[in-house]
Amino acid sequence: MMRNFRPTRLLWGLSPVLAVLLSGCQGGILDPKGQVAADEKSLIITATLLMLLVVIPVIVMTFLFAWKYRASNKDAIYTPKWSHSNKIEAVVWIIPIIIVACLAVVTWKTTHKLDPYRPLDSDKKPINVQVVAMNWKWLFIYPDLNIATVNQIAFPKDVPVNFRITSDAAMNSFFIPQLGGQIYAMAGMETKLHLIANEAGTYKGMSSNYSGAGFSGMKFNAIATETPEQFDAWVQKVRASGKALNADAYLALVKPSENNAAAFYTTPEPRLFDAVLHKYMAGRQSLAATDDELKLAALTKRLCETPAVKEQ
Structure with a gap:
């Protein structure tokens, strides 16, 4: 009798442990x-x-x-x-x-x-998102929609999203487990990632590369809307509640902070992403020739007022 009883008790005892282990599959890769x-x-x-x-x-x-x-x-x-x-x-x-x-x-x-630089095959126009990793938050710029957000992005399901990714701080790794693999965000370098959501929902995003004290709170929500109309409504909400993301606003935003809530911005500085990308590059000023390049060089110089760049 005892021989039949002990394995049963053991299985009942292990069942919560197995349930916890299997629950790790939900919401992950x-x-x-x-x-x-x-x-x-x-x-x-x-x-x-x-x-x-x-x-x-x-x-x-x-x-x-x-x-x-x-x-x-x-x-x-x-x-x-x-x-x-x-x-x-x-x-x-x-x-x-x-x-x-x-x-x-x-x-x-x-x-x-599965090359992350390879654009996805789709008959729908992709959404372009520029990503800047900071200590310890994520800045997302929608250059075609003239908006920007912190720790929140949105896009319709079944629509490709093209990410351009860099960092204004330590190296991080951009990762939305349920949508695709990770890719590094590095200062002075640009990486690319192409993802698509097949189901509507809110998916957790994170940095999968340790980058300091606030790393554990460096998370964001990726919202896949059911319809393009719902995405348009989200864009309008950002425009209605956001403030201008000029150079001064960016310099205030780039200061280290932890556990940041979602924030919305409008009219981001033109070519802000390129200025962040170029401010860590040697000879960034000498390449300016056209009016557009001169404006980019001026913005890059303004962004170089951050302490991390001054020390270089």
């Missing part, structure tokens, strides 16, 4: 809500299953051999001079070659398909 994330999940599962074709037999044979050749088994064949088997050699070489070949083909195809 194994719960995709966009095509890119879905393809990445498929790649993870495929690669894992291919590797398990080797791992599982090895684990099973380890226990099997230990049991078969135990000291108490007098029927086991003892062959101390055995040194070679063509059958074993064939298995240990052919099977890994097949698995590695399959992994190579899958990796080659998905590496190009």
Whole structure:
């Protein structure tokens, strides 16, 4: 009676632990809500299953051999001079070659398909978003809509979003787990990412690269609206409640702060993202030639009043 009772009690005791572990899949990379994330999940599962074709037999044979050749088994064949088997050699070489070949083909195809710089195939006009990582918040600029936000972005579902990403502080990593992979945000450099949401909802975004004291609060919401009309309503709300994001407002915003709430801005300074990008580059002033470049150089010089740049 006790033999049947103990495993049952053990399973009941472990069930909360298993529930907690499995709950980690919800809202993460194994719960995709966009095509890119879905393809990445498929790649993870495929690669894992291919590797398990080797791992599982090895684990099973380890226990099997230990049991078969135990000291108490007098029927086991003892062959101390055995040194070679063509059958074993064939298995240990052919099977890994097949698995590695399959992994190579899958990796080659998905590496190009899931290239973060590759624009997504869609018949809908993409939304352009410029991303600036700060200590410790995210600034999002919509250059085509003349608005900007802090720690909140929105876009309609089934519409591609093209991100241009940089940093005005320490290196961070831009990451919306349910929509796609991460990519680094670095001062003086620009990276790109293309994502799309297949379902409406609010998805958690974060920095996945430690960047100091306020790192744990460096999070944002990515809102995928059900219809373009709902997205237009969100844009109007930003325009109605926001304040102008000029150079002075940016310099105030860039000061380190933690656990920042969402904030809205309108009429961001033209080419603000480019000025942030160029202010850490050597010789940034000498390249100015046209009126547009002179304006960019002047804005870049204004943004260089931040302490981090003055120290360089």
